[in-house]
Amino acid sequence: MEMKIIDKTDEKLVLEFSNADAAEVNTFRRMVVSGVPVMAIEEVEFIKNDSALVDEIVANRLGLIPLTTPTNTYNKREDCKCDGKGCPLCQVEFSLDVKGPCVVYASQLISQDEKIKSAFDDMPITRLLDGQELTINAIAVMGEGREHMKYAPAIAFYHHKPKFIINNDEAKLSKFKNQYPEAAIKDGKFDEEALLNDKLYNACEGVCDDLLKIEYEEDKFIFYLESFGQMTASEVMSTALNKFNDKLDDFEKSMKGGKGKPLADIAKKLMNK
Ligand SMILES: [Zn+2]
Structure with missing residues (x-):
């Protein structure tokens, strides 16, 4: 899985996860909302x-x-x-x-x-x-x-990354122009950055698929985090990731029957009965 920072301020963080699945990204969301003290x-x-x-x-x-x-x-x-x-x-x-x-x-x-x-x-x-x-x-x-x-230190949510199939057909665009948000079209063409970053694509979906068709990428996610003010958005996210890492370590240890072995103990109990 790879992570790219799209936008970062003290209050807000927008990340792109690629080569990921929904279960992984949802785990990050849950760690942010419920696991950062x-x-x-x-x-x-x-x-x-x-x-x-x-x-x-x-x-x-x-x-x-x-x-x-x-x-x-x-x-x-x-x-x-x-x-x-x-x-x-x-x-x-x-x-x-x-x-x-x-x-x-x-x-x-x-x-x-x-x-x-x-x-x-x-x-x-x-x-x-x-x-x-x-x-x-x-x-x-x-x-x-x-x-x-x-x-809870923040609100976090995500969606699949949209993919735009654009056809800047001048004649057709002038016909449908009024039905698209003004900021979505710049110099007679669709502005991909504005479509994605300002979430204008939501308002464009379904207007005319011949001009702009929106599909969603299976393994790419846009992840939003907005801090409630206790910490900066980046601090919340990095604490959440570190906590998740600790949990993975604990899980690995417990599977090996090392220190703190809740699963190994349960497994043993099952075998004894
Ligand atoms: Zn104390």
Whole structure:
């Protein structure tokens, strides 16, 4: 399998996988969505909540705030030296103490660690009227999307790479021109780059197959990843790939009956019965 980077920004990554099949590409998608650990608020202690929202709703909203999570900074609680009790290696404390009238924003959360903070300042948590107060303490921990969607670092999706069979017949094109998006045609010809990168081909499909026929390549995929803000898109993807690699190593070891041999043990059990 080969990978080519088509577009890369902090928020977005577009990749092309070739010589791949859907099962492999879907594995990457699943690793991105559910296997990359990031920070999110998990516990909230309410000291005062005068807002119109009940404690549970405020806690839920706090949990869904994406928190910046530099890679390899914190342990997951269950893997930490503290045996899951909670310590500075696996959790970060937050506090919030606001008096109305105002809208309470994520930026007002005070973090014990400046690296772990709200990824977006202007996310509203609740609104306070004159004299109302919201005072809380909260704890954020590392988690994975498989436990709760608040720990998902990105959205990822893919499709087969389209293949364009183009016939720039001038007379025919002028007849159908109005039915194609304006940006799809440049200087009287189909613009292949715009068709693919701006996904204009979706709107062109089925207009006139004699001019532009769209087919899909079996073993080529375009993979999109959009970060929710905890990490850059590239960090999410490389963490996902490394995790997948670790899983393959574990699998190989378990097949050989080496360290951590869940499958070998199951196989042995089957034979004994
Ligand atoms: Zn710990």
